[in-house]
Amino acid sequence: MQNDDAGLLTIEILDASLKGLLETDLLGEVVREGSKDNEHMLNQFDILKINESQQLVSVNRNKLLLLSMLLGEVVFQALEWVFAMEIEGDVDFQKYTTNKQQQQQQESLHIIKLIAKKEKxxxxxxxxxxxxxxxxxxxxxxxxxxxxxxxxxxxxxxKEEEEEYHVDLDNWYCDCREFTQKLNDNSQLLCKSNLKVISFNEKSQNNLLWQILFKSPCNQFLPISICRHLLAIFIVIYNYKNYEKIIE
Ligand SMILES: [Zn+2]
Incomplete structure (x- = not known):
C-alpha cells in the first residue's frame, strides 16, 4: 500500500473511531454490575440512596482498541488530556458536527489553548x-x-506546574515538540489535485477531520501528524455532548 493510501485510510478509521468514543454509563448500573455478587454492598448502596441516575463518562472499549492499534500510546495520552485539561479560546465546539451544512458555516477556527494542571x-x-x-x-x-x-x-x-500548548485547527498545527517530530522524511505533501485525493474528498464530505485538513490553507502532509493535544481536541469535538458531562 502506498503512503497516501495508508494516510487516507488512517483518516477514514480515525473519523469512524472518534465518533462515539466517549460514552456515558449510569452510576447505578455501574455500581450494581460491580457489586452483583456482594449482597451486603448492594444493601449499603440502597441505604445510602445515591443518585443512581448520575452519569459517568467512559470510553468505548472497541473504539479505544482500534484507535490504539492505529496510533499507539498517543491515544491514552490524549484521553488523559480530555479528562484533565482546561480549554481556553473562543471556539464554539457545539457547532462542529458531522453535518455538512454546518461544516460550511465554519469559516474560521481559532487558536485553542490547552492547559494541563499538574501538581508537582x-x-x-x-x-x-x-x-x-x-x-x-x-x-x-x-x-x-x-x-x-x-x-x-x-x-x-x-505551586502547580502549568503546561500549555496552542492548537490551531485552521492550520492543523500544535506548538508541541511531539507534533513537529512526527513530520519527517516519510511525510508526503497532500496534493489536493491528485485524483485519489479528489475522489477521497468526494466520499468524505461528512468526515469532519478530513474536511478540516482538506480546507486548511497551509500545506498538509500524509500521514498526518497528530499529537496528544490535537487528538484531545478532536475527541472533544466528536464527542462534545459527553465531554460536557466531564466538565460539568
Ligand atoms: Zn501537541
Whole structure:
C-alpha cells in the first residue's frame, strides 16, 4: 500500500473511531454490575440512596482498541488530556458536527489553548502527610511537637506546574515538540489535485477531520501528524455532548 493510501485510510478509521468514543454509563448500573455478587454492598448502596441516575463518562472499549492499534500510546495520552485539561479560546465546539451544512458555516477556527494542571509532587510534603520527615539522612517519625512546625512545610508546597500548548485547527498545527517530530522524511505533501485525493474528498464530505485538513490553507502532509493535544481536541469535538458531562 502506498503512503497516501495508508494516510487516507488512517483518516477514514480515525473519523469512524472518534465518533462515539466517549460514552456515558449510569452510576447505578455501574455500581450494581460491580457489586452483583456482594449482597451486603448492594444493601449499603440502597441505604445510602445515591443518585443512581448520575452519569459517568467512559470510553468505548472497541473504539479505544482500534484507535490504539492505529496510533499507539498517543491515544491514552490524549484521553488523559480530555479528562484533565482546561480549554481556553473562543471556539464554539457545539457547532462542529458531522453535518455538512454546518461544516460550511465554519469559516474560521481559532487558536485553542490547552492547559494541563499538574501538581508537582514534593516528597517532603508527602512524607509530612504520612507523619515522617527526612532528618539526618533517615526517615524519622514527626513528633507531635514537630507537627506544630508543620506550617513551615508550607514553604515546600510548590505551586502547580502549568503546561500549555496552542492548537490551531485552521492550520492543523500544535506548538508541541511531539507534533513537529512526527513530520519527517516519510511525510508526503497532500496534493489536493491528485485524483485519489479528489475522489477521497468526494466520499468524505461528512468526515469532519478530513474536511478540516482538506480546507486548511497551509500545506498538509500524509500521514498526518497528530499529537496528544490535537487528538484531545478532536475527541472533544466528536464527542462534545459527553465531554460536557466531564466538565460539568
Ligand atoms: Zn501537541
Amino acid at each position: 509532587r514534593n516528597i517532603h510534603a508527602l512524607l509530612a502527610k504520612l507523619g515522617y520527615e527526612w532528618k539526618d539522612g533517615k526517615f524519622s517519625p514527626l513528633l507531635k511537637t514537630d507537627k506544630k512546625k508543620q506550617p513551615s512545610l508550607g514553604i515546600i508546597e510548590e
